[in-house]
Amino acid sequence: MILIVSVSARMLAELATREGHDVFAVDRFGDLDLQRLCPSVSIMRDLGGRGGMAELVDAAEPVRAESVVYGAGLENRPKLVARLAAGRTLLGCTPQTLRRVRDPAVLGASLHAAGFAYPRTFSAREAPVRADRARRWLRKPIRGGGGRGVREWRGGRLTDDLIVQERISGLPCSAAAVADGRCAALLGVSEQLTGRRALGARGWKWCGNVVPPRLPARERHVLTDAAQRICTHLAAAFGLRGVFGVDMVWDGALPWVVEVNPRPTASLETIDAVHGVGSFAAHLEACAGRLPAAGTAPSRADLPGAAGKAVLFATEDLRVPDTSEWTARGIRDVPHPGESIAAGRPICTLVATGGSPEAVLDDLEARAGALRRELREVGVDAVA
């Protein structure tokens, strides 16, 4: 049995069970569709916890499983990953790898040395002295994720848990690749959706992915080739294992790496939907030291179609109606009937496929609007 531990385990559980794996999931939300996929423990629903990473690991420790895959949230907690791995086969990057690749200074030095673009990045202590005020800057939590806590920075006091990074203008993208500790094979590149008001998001908050990115074909080719080279370099430099993600900004000429997510990324299901890469199997194979054979990874930009996912956030406190049929409507991460959701929290995820990324995004945002209207019209008592 494979143990899956993540802030939200639904996507990984779905990819794994689709490929016939016997899995047990521990996550924060315990969404309805996750509970229908596999045995699972939700920190918030079942254990009455707040959903912190340590609580996830506490709950996962007594689960008898031969191996463990961790997802979002744990890349910032190498000590907790070490606890998860005790007595189990760790299917993913080691705690040592996490410490190095999540250190902005180490990552930046490695990328610069290899000739890749990495924005100027300073620690909280360096920034007030070294950050050039003529440029635009973002402050980010060191242990961040999903764009939470990212703000414009125009000077001022910073706490030690923040970094300051130059803001690069362009299209936010994410590469998903699979590595065996020495080399990497690109699985695909997606456009990241951030701060889209139609989805209830603001600022830099991540709210979905579209595959392929909405770019001209020539730029897609250049981006894809560059992403393959970046992923190969990172796999060799840091010993990455399994599926990992690289967040980038495409400025029209080259990709700027802004962050590495050394664990399966949220874009996997959209990449799977377009390329049919069997990403969970690829993850397991890569952890065993086997990469997809050359030429089988879909690294080209001439794609047969497009796919996307969009996380819909609540813009006001609400209580959802009967959601038992939502999965059949292309909705994932489905809340339980009658569940209360506070403003700013995710309601669910919409998934779509189509002929082009533009059509997919239009479809996702139209359905998001319709669902939001439906939630208002159903009039299930808004939470006071």
Place this chain on the structure above:
Amino acid sequence: MPSHDRSATCSGCGLVCDDITAVVGDDGGLERLIRTCPLGDAWFAERVAPVPPLARVDGREVELDTALDEAAAILGRAHMPLVYGLGQTSCEAQRTAVALAEAIGAVIDPAGPLLDGASGLAFQARGASTATLGDVRDRADVVVVWRADPVATHPRLLERLRLPGASRELVVVDERRTATAAKADTFVELPASRDVDALWTLRALVSEAPVASEPALDDLAARLRGCRSAAILHHISGHVEALGLHALVRALCQVTHAVAVTLRHEGNAAGAEDVLAWQTGYPSAVSFASGHPRSNPRELSAATVLARGEADAALVVGSDPLEHLPPPAAERLRAIPVVSIDARATTTADAARVAFTTAAAGVHRPGVVHRLDGVPVPLRALLASSRQSDDEVLGAIAGRLA
């Protein structure tokens, strides 16, 4: 009934059987017990056997006042005193012990969570569907005994639940074929290490989620879903396991009537957690160090504060922790001054700086205990004793600290 036959209540295990008859001789001594089980016989015997002196300091008999002064001095000068045990004393003594813990800014932790598992904490976290033993006897047509062997630990449980019985099914889940399993209609062999995934898999199965499983769990899920009323009697240890069991019961309650009852070992373990929760809001691991109750089972359990070397004195009431604490905690307990209050002769009392051997609730003194299902049961005084009760000794120490 002859005049020497007296109704008695046995507090030898969590069942607290109150249908016992004690035959008292002309000399006021206990001659015979009727309807007790072997555990009950041993419980009464421990309390009527010749016991050590009422008060000892460093093993030597002293005047009661001398021992009380010494106990108050130890607890009064401690920076982080620990109050522990409480599972084998009355609710009245438990209440006084909580008040004393508050007065001295102590950490207080009943022995129940260590001896009986984390079900109480799970109840605190997520609530529970539970029932009295009478409910289980009269309503449950499927009774699952999970990771417990009540034939050995609660010998009269099956008799009181009228099990095995016609049209009722007894299922035992355990890692080996126990004495209880031998009486069961169905035995599901399951290693203890598999409790977590088995319970959460069952939760998914009773919700009709198409998850991968195994025939024994599929079958158990079908029995639970198909019954009119299910009761799960358990002695599950881990926090996640206990929460899994309560989640299973919650899921079952969507399709049928279902309850869970912890088979607590000590006679008043339930009372200890109830009394502490009444007075502080928390059932275990409570610290009064900051002047108000604060609970954190991971940080403030007795085993943890002892193993970390933080507790610098201990008051042990109705418990023998040197016989059940993990070794690092027991080692620390041996190294710090301990005040023991117990009606029995115990290893902990023998090693304590100050030891009070008291009159026993249920034998020499009346009182109230909470049965394992939470029902309050009065204890009767059968025999005379000139000794002070646990409650009286605790009150006298508190009086010296006021």
